[in-house]
Amino acid sequence: xxxxxxxxxxxxxxxxxxxxxxxxxxxxxxxxxxxxxxxxxxxxxxxxxxxxxxxxxxxxxxxxxxxxxxxxxxxxxxxxxxxxxxxxxxxxxxxxxxxxxxxxxxxxxxxxxxxxxxxxxxxxxxxxxxxxxxxxxxxxxxxxxxxxxxxxxxxxxxxxxxxxxxxxxxxxxxxxxxxxxxxxxxxxxxxxxxxxxxxxxxxxxxxxxxxxxxxxxxxxxxxxxxxxxxxxxxxxxxxxxxxxxxxxxxxxxxxxxxxxxxxxxxxxxxxxxxxxxxxxxxxxxxxxxxxxxxxxxxxxxxxxxxxxxxxxxxxxxxxxxxxxxxxxxxxxxxxxxxxxxxxxxxxxxxxxxxxxxxxxxxxxxxxxxxxxxxxxxxxxxxxxxxxxxxxxxxxxxxxxxxxxxxxxxxxxxxxxxxxxxxxxxxxxx
Amino acid sequence: xxxxxxxxxxxxxxxxxxxxxxxxxxxxxxxxxxxxxxxxxxxxxxxxxxxxxxxxxxxxxxxxxxxxxxxxxxxxxxxxxxxxxxxxxxxxxxxxxxxxxxxxxxxxxxxxxxxxxxxxxxxxxxxxxxxxxxxxxxxxxxxxxxxxxxxxxxxxxxxxxxxxxxxxxxxxxxxxxxxxxxxxxxxxxxxxxxxxxxxxxxxxxxxxxxxxxxxxxxxxxxxxxxxxxxxxxxxxxxxxxxxxxxxxxxxxxxxxxxxxxxxxxxxxxxxxxxxxxxxxxxxxxxxxxxxxxxxxxxxxxxxxxxxxxxxxxxxxxxxxxxxxxxxxxxxxxxxxxxxxxxxxxxxxxxxxxxxxxxxxxxxxxxxxxxxxxxxxxxxxxxxxxxxxxxxxxxxxxxxxxxxxxxxxxxxxxxxxxxxxxxxxxxxxx
Numbered sequence: 001x002x003x004x005x006x007x008x009x010x011x012x013x014x015x016x017x018x019x020x021x022x023x024x025x026x027x028x029x030x031x032x033x034x035x036x037x038x039x040x041x042x043x044x045x046x047x048x049x050x051x052x053x054x055x056x057x058x059x060x061x062x063x064x065x066x067x068x069x070x071x072x073x074x075x076x077x078x079x080x081x082x083x084x085x086x087x088x089x090x091x092x093x094x095x096x097x098x099x100x101x102x103x104x105x106x107x108x109x110x111x112x113x114x115x116x117x118x119x120x121x122x123x124x125x126x127x128x129x130x131x132x133x134x135x136x137x138x139x140x141x142x143x144x145x146x147x148x149x150x151x152x153x154x155x156x157x158x159x160x161x162x163x164x165x166x167x168x169x170x171x172x173x174x175x176x177x178x179x180x181x182x183x184x185x186x187x188x189x190x191x192x193x194x195x196x197x198x199x200x201x202x203x204x205x206x207x208x209x210x211x212x213x214x215x216x217x218x219x220x221x222x223x224x225x226x227x228x229x230x231x232x233x234x235x236x237x238x239x240x241x242x243x244x245x246x247x248x249x250x251x252x253x254x255x256x257x258x259x260x261x262x263x264x265x266x267x268x269x270x271x272x273x274x275x276x277x278x279x280x281x282x283x284x285x286x287x288x289x290x291x292x293x294x295x296x297x298x299x300x301x302x303x304x305x306x307x308x309x310x311x312x313x314x315x316x317x318x319x320x321x322x323x324x325x326x327x328x329x330x331x332x333x334x335x336x337x338x339x340x341x342x343x344x345x346x347x348x349x350x351x352x353x354x355x356x357x358x359x360x361x362x363x364x365x366x367x368x369x370x371x372x373x374x375x376x377x378x379x380x381x382x383x384x385x386x387x388x389x390x391x392x393x394x395x396x397x398x399x400x401x402x403x404x405x406x407x408x409x410x411x412x413x414x415x416x417x418x419x420x421x422x423x424x425x426x427x428x429x
Numbered sequence: 430x431x432x433x434x435x436x437x438x439x440x441x442x443x444x445x446x447x448x449x450x451x452x453x454x455x456x457x458x459x460x461x462x463x464x465x466x467x468x469x470x471x472x473x474x475x476x477x478x479x480x481x482x483x484x485x486x487x488x489x490x491x492x493x494x495x496x497x498x499x500x501x502x503x504x505x506x507x508x509x510x511x512x513x514x515x516x517x518x519x520x521x522x523x524x525x526x527x528x529x530x531x532x533x534x535x536x537x538x539x540x541x542x543x544x545x546x547x548x549x550x551x552x553x554x555x556x557x558x559x560x561x562x563x564x565x566x567x568x569x570x571x572x573x574x575x576x577x578x579x580x581x582x583x584x585x586x587x588x589x590x591x592x593x594x595x596x597x598x599x600x601x602x603x604x605x606x607x608x609x610x611x612x613x614x615x616x617x618x619x620x621x622x623x624x625x626x627x628x629x630x631x632x633x634x635x636x637x638x639x640x641x642x643x644x645x646x647x648x649x650x651x652x653x654x655x656x657x658x659x660x661x662x663x664x665x666x667x668x669x670x671x672x673x674x675x676x677x678x679x680x681x682x683x684x685x686x687x688x689x690x691x692x693x694x695x696x697x698x699x700x701x702x703x704x705x706x707x708x709x710x711x712x713x714x715x716x717x718x719x720x721x722x723x724x725x726x727x728x729x730x731x732x733x734x735x736x737x738x739x740x741x742x743x744x745x746x747x748x749x750x751x752x753x754x755x756x757x758x759x760x761x762x763x764x765x766x767x768x769x770x771x772x773x774x775x776x777x778x779x780x781x782x783x784x785x786x787x788x789x790x791x792x793x794x795x796x797x798x799x800x801x802x803x804x805x806x807x808x809x810x811x812x813x814x815x816x817x818x819x820x821x822x823x824x825x826x827x828x829x830x831x832x833x834x835x836x837x838x839x840x841x842x843x844x845x846x847x848x849x850x851x852x853x854x855x856x857x858x
Contacts, residue, residue: 001462001537002460002462021460022460023460023461024801025438025797025798025800025801026797026798026801061727062721062727062730063721063722063723063724063726063727066720066721066722067722067787069722069791070716070722070787070788070790070791071787071790072794073790073791073793073794073795073797074790074791074792074793074794074795074798075794076798095798096794097793097794097797097798098797101437101438101439101797102793102794102797140736141736141737144685144736144737144757145736145737147684147685148683148684148685148757150684151579151683151684151685153577252682253682253856254577254682255573255574255576255577256570256573256574256577287515287520288511288515288520288521289511289512289515289516297567298509301563301566301567301570303570304567304570304571304574305574322570322574323570324570324573350516353516354515354516354517354518356518357515357516357517357518357538358515358518358520359518360518360537361518361519361520361535361536361537361538362520364462364463364537365462365463365535365537367462368461368462368463368803369801370801
């Protein structure tokens, strides 16, 4: 395996990460703005990406903005927001074809960075606030998005599980915001929130591709200048103790029930036990060879999917399954039995080895994609621990069965959420 | 093997057709960690009426059988094939589309063993009455999961409105009723007819040793015997040019209505010699008019007829084709009316050289960018090869596409009888 290097350059107001690799036909640039998540500004922060993509001073309409991207040989651009642990991250990403493969073009990286600077730093304004027409229209867009979550049953069930499980924690704040906040958001208040983001958030900039590092660095220094005065940093929290088990059931007109379980692991990215948690999750439900898939789906034909995922910064683990509504008890029992089996040490050497290989495989697969590389490194910024891909592989390889069993005993069920059919599962078509 | 150069990106693919008829493509990319291999047969959900191997009469098999067969290929007398891949940390998967069934893996070690397993499991069917019965429960859950997905229902609703006879209007997984009719004898009939090497192709891309893998594939195939097979006769029905129904309305428990408007292709647009160009023209038209930089998108957005991005689809196959524009919209009636008008007026729109060149530039950059994605690259080459086309020619076809040719192409594209509409609306409205 080739060792990737995140070549960091620290500036007063941001950190630049240059990652040089010949893997890609593109250069990818990402700006990541982060601040601790708070209930009072979450809806505004969720709305900012929508508004910024609708135009800037130089490209006053969305269409003008998108036409410029077409000029940049169909560059792919997005602004997204997400929750990582108890932080809210706004990410600008631009994928550009590498100019090496385009005859007569040698300024594409230049133009791309200027574009990002324009969109981030020169939004379309009306006096000293955002354009109110855009803000109102994008409030509608976000409102619709929030309202349609209920149509995506898996996503809805995840959201509801976290609502219930993390009610009194910052992690329970919905990263896409709340409808009840909409009345208080206008072009001025949203612009203030944007100002805070652009000047005060922690900023990390990534450039990944077949680069000449000095060249890339000098372009960035000359083209990307924002007056910043960052005053927040990543919030890292102690994981919560599990509460008494909560069972929540909700009914809707659906065919397939969603049984989602939330656990507390007590383990976060910095912890020594983190590699063992990764292996535990792999044995439990992370992969098609895992106990959940083999038992819930293959052995008992109860579900089309049954899997687990862990969260790295808050110490959580989730189990997801889609089941026939009347199979609730049976499915829940089988899921809990798989956890018990690991606690009792029912983990074969083959299972352990196979899981480690699969985790290493997915890491390698991740770093074969530009966005994968960026997210993998950014995880380290959020998690507060640095390591190379090589070190990560070694850490996984050295996990023992005893360490996995020890982790399995820390993992405790907190909340069971079940989305079921209103008529209890009879065929309603 | 023959070296197929891709001059625009300085890379090469190696190709050979083996004695048994199998098309083999090897595309080494040393700088990556991963290898992706896909073994596919030209057999999809639309192939439900055909003359079985060594028989004289057409038979019709139950809907959803190609997909059912795909599921059952993984099960062998000694257990599940997934295991062999995951023991080596590789991930295996499969999919069934309208026109192909494909088995694939990605791995970052043990490439030789994985390729051997891939070839062997697909070429060694094992179906029993018992295992077929057991699978029905799992596939039933899969079908029900899709039944709850409004976007999926919209898509198949649109296909159902467009196509009367052609089996593309039938859901890939079939229905709960149709899959319950499937027997293990049916599976063998389909397998023996469609899984002959002369109806299949193998594509391997990523980090592997060219000579080693070439020898392995050749030896593996030489050790198996296949009787010669002539061209398979398939019947897709006699599909009229006009759409089956102008409008289809589906009621579901959703909050935001959805609408899709589609153009059914004329058979002459699907001829081999024009297919690549038509593919590009459809792609560019959707970009020019309905992407975020498109003028119609801007109109629809300003008129409040779409909530966010439009869903753009185009599929051109030998026996069917369509182009579709869909949206989440609060006003599905108005949306469908406007998009229909737009489809009919495209051929009369003024478009200048500058706009057209920008659209070509965008497409060119996207093609370069797509080569980052090794799965997508493999799929592109295979999908076109299956239709007797060489995907590399897309660069040349794009460069040779002039504005006059483009306009001429559009003038022959759409008439009103080729347009169908589908809406998914909340229940009770």
